[in-house]
Amino acid sequence: MRKLFLSFLIFIFICPNFAFTQNVVLRAEFQTTFYDNPQRKHNISLSISKFNNLIINAGDEVSFNNVVGKRTKENGFLDAKIILDGEYVDGIGGGVCQTSTTIFNAVILAGLEITESHNHSLPSHYVPLGKDAMVSSGADLRFVNNTGKQIIFKTGVNDNIVWVKIYGRSKGENINYALSTNIIKEYPPKNVYLLNGEKIDFVWNENQYTATQIDNGSAGYAVDTYFECRKKNKLLFKKFLRKNVYKSQPVKYSLSLIQHDNPQIQSSPPHLN
Secondary structure, X not given: OHHXXXXXXXXXXXXOOOOOOOOOEEEEEEEEEOOOOHHHHHHHHHHHHOOXXXXXXXXXXEEHHHHHOOOOOOOOOOEEEEEEOOEEEEEEOOXXXXXXXXXXXXXXXXXXXXXXXXXXXXXXXXXXXXXXXXXXXXXXXXXXXXXXXXXXXXXXXXXXXXXXXXXXXXXXXXXXXXXXXXXXXXXXXXXXXXXXXXXXXXXXXXXXXXXXXXXXXXXXXXXXXXXXXXXXXXXXXXXXXXXXEEOOEOEEEXXXXXXXXXXXXXXXXXXXX
16 A cells, blocks of 8 residues: 555656546556567657656547657657568668557557557557557557546556556446457468569479479458447447558569570560460
């Protein structure tokens, strides 16, 4: 009890502007794990720090992009892997989408109203399908404090874990909010063949080439995401949130020319119609 009281005093000292006319409780918490990459960890740590001690008044809408700011080198962000048009490439601010995804899931569990969210073009490794929140210069994560009282964010990074806690008034006895998903369709990966590192546009002859698989590829999915509220095990409401489409990634094969004792030279490969 003494430890809880001391934590409460520290909370007041750190956040003097927070209105304590309400009974402040932990409404929600969420965390995700990231792989050990210094640049990615830096970007996640920098972006999540922008939300620490953030106080949101009742009725206010929050924009992730406005809170975090532009992901530029001038603002302290580094190069790391990002997903762009269904491919993993290097880009400024790689890892920030894991921050927005962690925020998104905490906001859902707190029962706040999502006004804008987007999925990645590829599945994310740190949350299930339909539960990610991609952000970019043209895509935002936005939500409204619909609790009727102030809320405050506490955020941080411990080792390879990024975490979010949201404090405010109680959600109500035995009230729980969550995301649910439904996989509508699966898109199997296609086969892609590479010759000298370049994708070929002709039907290769197995008597001329051997094929070695170099990438397993992955399926794509169409997924519906829902926001739901339950009291104990009773469903109070279920609201459609968004439709997600994740691209498949091809199974890649590398072709090697078979060396014959009497090779038959072919001037040009047969092209596909």
